[in-house]
Amino acid sequence: MTVQQVLEKFRNGTLLEKDDACILLEQEVGSREYYEILWAANCYSRQTFQGKGMVFAQIGLDAQPCSVNCKFCSLSADAMGKSCALIRSAEEVLSQAKDLAKETISDLFLMTTAEFSQELFLEYGKKVRNVIPEEMRLVANVGDFGLQYAERLKKAGFTGVYHICRLREGVDTGAKLETRMHTLDAVRKAGLELYYCVEPIGPEHTNEELADEMLRIREYPVGVMAVMKRVAVPGTALADRGEISAARLAQICATAVLVSRPPRAMGIHEPDELCLMAGANQIYAECGSNPRDTNRDTEKGRGFSVQDAWKMLKKTEW
Numbered sequence: 313m314t315v316q317q318v319l320e321k322f323r324n325g326t327l328l329e330k331d332d333a334c335i336l337l338e339q340e341v342g343s344r345e346y347y348e349i350l351w352a353a354n355c356y357s358r359q360t361f362q363g364k365g366m367v368f369a370q371i372g373l374d375a376q377p378c379s380v381n382c383k384f385c386s387l388s389a390d391a392m393g394k395s396c397a398l399i400r401s402a403e404e405v406l407s408q409a410k411d412l413a414k415e416t417i418s419d420l421f422l423m424t425t426a427e428f429s430q431e432l433f434l435e436y437g438k439k440v441r442n443v444i445p446e447e448m449r450l451v452a453n454v455g456d457f458g459l460q461y462a463e464r465l466k467k468a469g470f471t472g473v474y475h476i477c478r479l480r481e482g483v484d485t486g487a488k489l490e491t492r493m494h495t496l497d498a499v500r501k502a503g504l505e506l507y508y509c510v511e512p513i514g515p516e517h518t519n520e521e522l523a524d525e526m527l528r529i530r531e532y533p534v535g536v537m538a539v540m541k542r543v544a545v546p547g548t549a550l551a552d553r554g555e556i557s558a559a560r561l562a563q564i565c566a567t568a569v570l571v572s573r574p575p576r577a578m579g580i581h582e583p584d585e586l587c588l589m590a591g592a593n594q595i596y597a598e599c600g601s602n603p604r605d606t607n608r609d610t611e612k613g614r615g616f617s618v619q620d621a622w623k624m625l626k627k628t629e630w
């Protein structure tokens with residue numbers, strides 16, 4: 313099959329399969345075919361999302377040596393070493409949530425390490441729900457859980473959950489693939505919106521591995537899909553493997569759009585102009601802890617502000 317035949321299949325409304333995704337992913341960066349893939353994804357998203365960009369915001373609640381010990385994460389037990397644990401107070405989180413709610417964001421994410429108490433998280437969630445507008449989506453980005461907890465998240469006011477099977481789960485992370493899938497099933501069963509992402513992408517990942525993650529969402533109703541490159545955070549075990557280029561990320565982003573056809577938005581982590589021209593229309597503003605940052609207040613480090621995010625969306629004519 314040629315790239316043109318795969319794109320024709322996409323335009324006819326036929327779902328792309330693993331082989332199709334691999335054909336798109338194996339094209340040389342900068343080739344004519346490469347740009348055709350980016351163009352097709354850009355057309356899909358501009359039309360489907362009607363030219364509208366979206367900004368989500370995330371607050372990282374804690375920085376504790378996390379026992380899941382993902383080899384790319386600044387909050388893993390190995391990377392944190394003897395650094396002191398930090399749990400932000402409810403007052404601090406509420407104040408950040410109130411400030412973010414005044415801005416033009418649609419979805420607010422609360423993120424924790426896997427060490428954070430589930431009960432405490434529900435308390436924080438309920439409090440945040442009370443200070444943000446009713447129409448604002450509230451999303452949990454936390455460790456694994458079962459159906460009972462998923463239902464409690466919903467009752468506490470969460471509308472969705474960001475949860476994924478990471479690339480090389482169980483090899484580069486201390487989590488089991490089955491446990492991650494069990495959580496995805498709980499999210500679906502509880503009727504919470506699932507946010508998915510192919511991540512964290514490094515230079516060593518094969519096209520087949522990337523395609524498998526893009527196809528995983530076929531089993532689940534996912535409104536917002538995303539891709540994220542791995543950031544080579546100093547002090548993490550995988551930092552030496554380096555990072556993929558922005559050009560390659562744009563190709564992966566475009567392929568993910570064509571394979572998954574996200575109905576509500578396509579996200580890119582971290583904000584990236586090339587990807588916004590290759591099918592992405594949604595980026596994050598971040599504050600608090602961040603697994604991709606060594607600064608405990610990522611808003612003073614890598615994290616974008618809401619204004620930064622809108623500026624970039626505008627630059628790329630979203």
Ligand code: SF4
Nearest residue numbers: 378380381382385425
């Ligand atoms: S990515 Fe999440 S689960 Fe993995 S070590 Fe970091 S905080 Fe823990």
